[in-house]
Every structure is written in structure tokens, then in C-alpha cells.
Amino acid sequence: DGGITQSPKYLFRKEGQNVTLSCEQNLNHDAMYWYRQDPGQGLRLIYYSQIVNDFQKGDIAEGYSVSREKKESFPLTVTSAQKNPTAFYLCASSSPGTGPGELFFGEGSRLTVL
């Protein structure tokens, strides 16, 4: 079955450490996205990529980095520069025919900074 796989599901990090969240899709979608979800707030866009080897900053990119070396993979690194990294992180993809509004989401990764 096609879908998006995020790992790990839960992650604990000490302050000052970088962590990388994995996102893999087998939907053959060109566009991939990373969102952050905090309680009581809407999903906020961190980074997006519409094609391999190209990506753009979203609304809250500071303290994060991404790469897009393969169509299937879009990993997100949460760096030590991110001041408040504890959150639920969601990876998504979309097909060219539907645009950025009809998104397929992964199950999410919950990051907790100790």
C-alpha cells in the first residue's frame, strides 16, 4: 500500500543536540512538506520541496534544515538553534494534479526536549 512513513514516532532529545526526523513516501509524489503542530494552534509550514534537489522555507524555518536528494525522501533536522523544538512534526506529500491543499500525511513524530 502506498503511503508516507515517518520515524521515529517518539523522540527525546537533550538541549543542544541536533535530531533528524525521517520521512519516506512511495506515492510517487513530487511535492513534500514538513509541518509543525502545537496544542491549540494550526499546522505551521516549516519547509517544502516541489522537486528533487530543491526546497523552500515555509513560515517557521528558523532552526530547521532539510534535504531532498531522492524523490522518496525528505528528512528534517531540528537543530540546537531551534528555541522551542518540543512539538508534533508531520510530513506530507501531494501530487501535481491536486496541489498543496490535498495532502497525504504521515503518522507524525513527537519530539520532546528534556
Added chain:
Amino acid sequence: EDQVTQSPEALRLQEGESSSLNCSYTVSGLRGLFWYRQDPGKGPEFLFTLYSAGEEKEKERLKATLTKKESFLHITAPKPEDSATYLCAVQARSSASKIIFGSGTRLSIRP
């Protein structure tokens, strides 16, 4: 500034008690409005896309409608399995790649 506001924040209904969720939006030209369902600890699941005022979409007990300023998600005779957070999002005509999400309505259906 483009904005999406959902109300109420939380809604508790008895099984079979119909109601509506509201999504008000301010955007410089609407390209599309989207509804999602999100279960606790899971990623959102796409439900509907609406493009123009007057449009309606239905799926089982859910019906989404759109006006020039807001969208409603009507839930008819809900069941406990309809309990979830419902998210609304909009895409502006000026944005080819991004959508803006509201903070969601948490719906709970009591048996």
C-alpha cells in the same frame, strides 16, 4: 494577512445529535478550501476540497458547504466514531504552494 478561524474550539454531542462546525476565512482571493479529519496522535486525513461559493461536498454523515466568507461542516446523526479534530485550511490565489490551517474543532460524540 490571510487568516483562518475555526469555531467552536470543542463540541460535545450526543450520538444522533446533528450540528455544524464553522470555518471563517480572510484571504486575498480564494483558490481552494480544504477539510481534514485528525484522530489523536495521528496525521490528518483529507476529506473535501471546495472551490467556489455555493459548492457542496458530501461523504457519509459529513457535508461541507462554502460561502464567500466561511465554510460549514455539517454532521448529520453522528456516531461515536466521528469523534476527532476537524481541521480547515485555505489556499490563496497568490500562493501556488502553501495553505493556511485553522486550529481545529475537537468533536466528541457520546454514545
